[in-house]
Amino acid sequence: MREKKYCYEYPRPALTTDCVIFGFDSEKLKVLLIQRKFDPFKNQWAFPGGFVDMNENLETAAKRELYEExxxxxxxxxxxxxxxxxxxxxxxxxxxxxxxxxxKLSDYKIHAGDDAGDARWFEIDKIPKLAFDHDKVLEKALERIKGKIIYQPIGFELLPEKFTLSQLQNLYEKILEKTLDKRNFRKKILSTKLLIKLDEKEQNVAHKPANFYKFNTEKYQELLKKGFEFQI
Amino acid sequence: MREKKYCYEYPRPALTTDCVIFGFDSEKLKVLLIQRKFDPFKNQWAFPGGFVDMNENLETAAKRELYEExxxxxxxxxxxxxxxxxxxxxxxxxxxxxxxxxxKLSDYKIHAGDDAGDARWFEIDKIPKLAFDHDKVLEKALERIKGKIIYQPIGFELLPEKFTLSQLQNLYEKILEKTLDKRNFRKKILSTKLLIKLDEKEQNVAHKPANFYKFNTEKYQELLKKGFEFQI
DNA sequence: ACAAAAGTGTTCGGAATACACCCATGT
DNA sequence: ACATGGGTGTATTCCGAACACTTTTGT
Structure with missing residues (x-):
């Protein structure tokens, strides 16, 4: 047993941070889970996280644990x-x-260890029973991104630099859990003028190749300052 | 010095909860502040709150502190x-x-001690410099209710049982910090069918007396289950 | 009679929705 | 030639925004 040398007048709860990381692989919405090495819940899957250091702010702690795990x-x-x-x-x-x-899954999937490791991406509808109350955590996180994607173009965070409009629509459909009309979706998303049409198409697909687009981050930042509104 | 008898292997931050309580007096949006009796920030105003007990959930702690203070x-x-x-x-x-x-300010204003006590309602635009980082806390809270009132009829929480449409509109205007068109506001708010027109009017006012309405809580609960949407 | 706020409808433009066919490519 | 998904336009409905006068009361 280690020495317990940090003493206080009143009892204190322990403080941890955890991260729910969403990714998207052009097909499925995923979250990043780690397999616990120790009890409690040894071998069960959970969101990455851990104890906050004494002089570390909460966000920093969350990022540090995420990186470590x-x-x-x-x-x-x-x-x-x-x-x-x-x-x-x-x-x-x-x-x-x-x-x-x-x-963006593409940026990160190498590090996370595909399946042999103890960190893995799980499709959102194939999540195992999680450790602690992390089922509730996931539920809350899904609720949040659903609410958020409707009025903020956060979808682009999940897609690669270049993407097709169908990929984007698919992402929205997966997050919102409903289908959207193709023509109306394009009309609305293009009307924001936040997409830049690239001079580049899909290759080696057995159908008319789709055009690639990229997100106009600079313009989005400008619009944000002016009090941007938008609604899918 | 009290004995420090709660000891841990690693240092732990202290954990507190605080409450930002909004009220409305038919005229002004207010928040409830307490004047601190002890250092740090002795005599400065702050949101009511305090340390979480070890076996108490966070929400309970927040309510307990609120009640005590x-x-x-x-x-x-x-x-x-x-x-x-x-x-x-x-x-x-x-x-x-x-x-x-x-x-509802009317439910509570007696207990809170009007001005002599150490708990007081402050008009939102007459808040003194607050203790700790409570200025930031207030900012975040205002942001939240602004965002929320647009798509959830939370305004009724702030009004007395019976209220006039002008009071309701005034409340929305104060929270959103902008003026609204009277006819459009009424049209939209009545179209939700969440208001019940009472057979009762204002009295002793030097103008056409306004009709009182009350909020249809049961109906609202039903609508919530069905996935209610609404937008001021 | 006057002041003060309550109450009430209509018009207009733009956004949301619904909907079906041709196009470019690989096999 | 066929299968596959990409890409496009129009008509209709619905909703938000703008806007001004009459009503009822107290003084």
Whole structure:
């Protein structure tokens, strides 16, 4: 047993951060899970995370743990919710501040270890029973991105640099869990003027090749300052 | 010095909850502040809150502190955000989970102590410099209710049982910080069918007396289940 | 009679929706 | 030639925005 040398007048819960990382592979929405090496919930899957250091802000802690456990770095994360039910961790009272992020799978899939490792992408509808209360965490995170994608073009975070309009539509359909009309979707998404049509098409596809587009980040930043509104 | 008898292997931040409570007096949007009795920030105003007990969930802690410090009870609160910058509390690392709520001023103004006490309602545009990072907390809370009132009829939480359409409109205008067209506002708010017109009018007003309405809570609950959408 | 806020309808333009066929490519 | 998904336009409906006068009360 290690020495317990940090003492306080009143009891304190332990504080952790966890990250829900969403990715998209042009087909399926996925989340990044790690397999726990130790008890509690040894060998079960969970969101990457861990204890916050004493002089580290919450967001930094979340990013650090994410990097340590999965190799992902330079990720833009946002705070989602704080879970603190007594009893959610069998080791004692643990309060977890949850962050979430959307990443381009293509940027990261190498590091995360495809399946042999202990960090893996799971399709959103093939998630195993998770450790702790992470099922509830996932539910909350899905709710958040659904709400968010409708009025902010966060979808681009999930796609590669170059993408086709069908890929983008597919992404929206997967996140919102409903189908969208192709012509109306294109009309609306193009009307934002946030897409730049590239002089490049798909290759080696057995149908009319789709044009690639990229997201106009600069323009989006400008619009944000002016109080941008948008609605899928 | 008290004995420090709670010891851990690793250092732990202290955990607190605070509440941002909004009220509305038919005229002005207000928030409930308490005046701190002790250092740090002795005599400065802050949101009510305090340390979380070890076996208490976060929401319960927030409500308990709110009751102890202001007398408010039976308040429906929602989690807003967690603040945890090192240095935000001069006593050491403190992480605060912030909750917010909207309450009917009429239900509560007695308990809170009008001005002599150490809990007071402050008009939103007459807030003093607050303790800790509570300025940032308030900013975040205002952002949240602005975003929320547009697509959820939370305004009713702030009004008395019976209210006039002008009061309701005034509330929306104060929260959104913009004026609304009277006819369009009424059309839209009535089209939700969530208001019940009462057989009762204002009295002793030097103009055409306004009709009172009340909010149809049952119907709203039903609509929520069916996935209600609405937009001011 | 006057002041003050309540209450009420219509018009117009733009956005949302619904909908079907031709195009370019690989096999 | 055929199968596959890409790409495109129009008509209709619905919703948001703009806008001004009459009503009821107290003084």
């Amino acid at each position: 999965t190799g992902l770095e330079n990720v833009y994360i946002e705070q989602l919710f704080t879970f603190g039910e007594p009893g959610r961790d069998p080791r004692g009272r643990v309060v977890s501040v949850i962050y979430y992020a959307l990443v | 202001t007398g408010l009870e039976n308040v429906y609160i929602e989690q807003l955000f967690t603040f945890g910058e090192p240095g935000r509390d001069p006593r050491g690392r403190v992480v605060s989970v912030i909750y917010y709520a909207l309450v």
